[in-house]
Amino acid sequence: MSLSPDRIRQIQELVVGRARVAVPLSRYTSFRIGGPADLVVEPADAQGLAALLRYVDENRLSFLLLGAGTNVLFHDDGFRGVVIRTCSLGGFRVNENGFDYARVTVGAGTPLPYVVNQTARLGLDGMAQLWGIPGSFGGAVVTNAGAGGSCMGDLLIHVKLMTLSGAEISLDAGDLDSRYRRMKLPQSAAVLEGTVRLRRGDTDVINQAIEQARTRRRATQPINRPSAGCVFKNPSPDKPAGMLIDRLGFKGEGVGDAQVSELHANFIINRGRATAAQVLELIERIRSRVRSEEGIELELEVSVIGVEPDHA
Ligand SMILES: Cc1cc2nc3c(=O)[nH]c(=O)nc-3n(C[C@H](O)[C@H](O)[C@H](O)COP(=O)(O)OP(=O)(O)OC[C@H]3O[C@@H](n4cnc5c(N)ncnc54)[C@H](O)[C@@H]3O)c2cc1C
Numbered sequence: 153m154s155l156s157p158d159r160i161r162q163i164q165e166l167v168v169g170r171a172r173v174a175v176p177l178s179r180y181t182s183f184r185i186g187g188p189a190d191l192v193v194e195p196a197d198a199q200g201l202a203a204l205l206r207y208v209d210e211n212r213l214s215f216l217l218l219g220a221g222t223n224v225l226f227h228d229d230g231f232r233g234v235v236i237r238t239c240s241l242g243g244f245r246v247n248e249n250g251f252d253y254a255r256v257t258v259g260a261g262t263p264l265p266y267v268v269n270q271t272a273r274l275g276l277d278g279m280a281q282l283w284g285i286p287g288s289f290g291g292a293v294v295t296n297a298g299a300g301g302s303c304m305g306d307l308l309i310h311v312k313l314m315t316l317s318g319a320e321i322s323l324d325a326g327d328l329d330s331r332y333r334r335m336k337l338p339q340s341a342a343v344l345e346g347t348v349r350l351r352r353g354d355t356d357v358i359n360q361a362i363e364q365a366r367t368r369r370r371a372t373q374p375i376n377r378p379s380a381g382c383v384f385k386n387p388s389p390d391k392p393a394g395m396l397i398d399r400l401g402f403k404g405e406g407v408g409d410a411q412v413s414e415l416h417a418n419f420i421i422n423r424g425r426a427t428a429a430q431v432l433e434l435i436e437r438i439r440s441r442v443r444s445e446e447g448i449e450l451e452l453e454v455s456v457i458g459v460e461p462d463h464a
Pocket of ligand 1: 220224286298333342344375455
């Protein structure tokens with residue numbers, strides 16, 4: 153159900169921060185796909201987020217937390233409810249400087265590429281492999297983002313969350329239960345910030361690792377085309393989804409403007425005017441061939457939002 157004008161006005165009065173009505177979600181995603189959301193709100197700080205979460209909870213409104221939108225596919229009909237963007241919940245501070253390590257606390261809305269570059273500049277080792285992952289820090293925590301054998305779950309020692317009542321709770325690494333591209337967090341909680349523990353290293357060596365990650369990504373991924381990164385999770389380390397899809401000859405196959413990348417078969421790119429329906433049709437084609445010819449059920453890595461569960 154759409155939000156009524158009254159509700160929209162109440163939220164706009166309640167929350168300090170930008171709030172836009174009926175704005176296309178394609179603007180907020182790296183896929184450049186998605187119909188309008190009733191309301192997109194960017195709380196200016198944690199207090200604003202707390203007020204908004206309490207409001208949506210008390211009034212039983214649908215809501216969605218959105219970081220940089222680099223791992224989502226929104227439906228062409230958009231989202232009925234409130235999309236809460238975390239982009240203003242920034243922050244980056246070194247809060248413990250040990251002899252051979254440091255602890256760095258980062259706000260959910262801070263871009264992950266900034267964190268990778270800043271920690272490298274400070275001679276802190278551990279994040280270079282994550283170079284090129286384009287999301288927010290909070291999104292990286294939730295998706296347990298990773299690359300080149302390193303992932304957020306290995307680095308995090310502490311996460312601060314906000315519950316629907318606006319209360320802040322802290323979880324230590326041991327409570328996080330991180331798995332491949334998944335972090336088990338309390339349902340509906342917003343990630344406010346996270347703390348990583350990084351070793352002191354040699355800046356030149358860290359920069360070399362970044363350079364290698366950059367070269368690898370540029371050679372193997374369509375980083376300049378709109379996409380949401382890898383569409384499917386790898387069924388196992390020795391059976392990457394991209395390899396399975398490539399083997400079945402899908403590279404270059406398209407539905408409308410949605411196309412399997414020629415460079416990396418696990419990426420679907422938007423060649424201009426792709427719709428969510430086209431992407432989903434392509435996803436179904438791939439899944440069904442991989443199922444029938446390889447006997448493997450591919451699981452989505454991208455979060456599909458606003459569609460019936462049998463498509464998601
Ligand atoms: C070109 C390209 C390359 C990529 N390469 C990689 C890669 O190598 N490795 C990898 O792991 N991923 C990769 N990705 C996917 C994506 O960048 C990561 O998953 C990223 O961490 C998502 O962050 P985000 O802020 O964009 O999250 P979003 O897409 O905004 O959200 C992802 C999910 O997290 C939830 N969420 C976001 N922020 C919060 C919050 N603060 N609190 C609670 N829930 C929240 C959302 O509701 C959603 O369910 C790539 C994507 C692209 C486009």
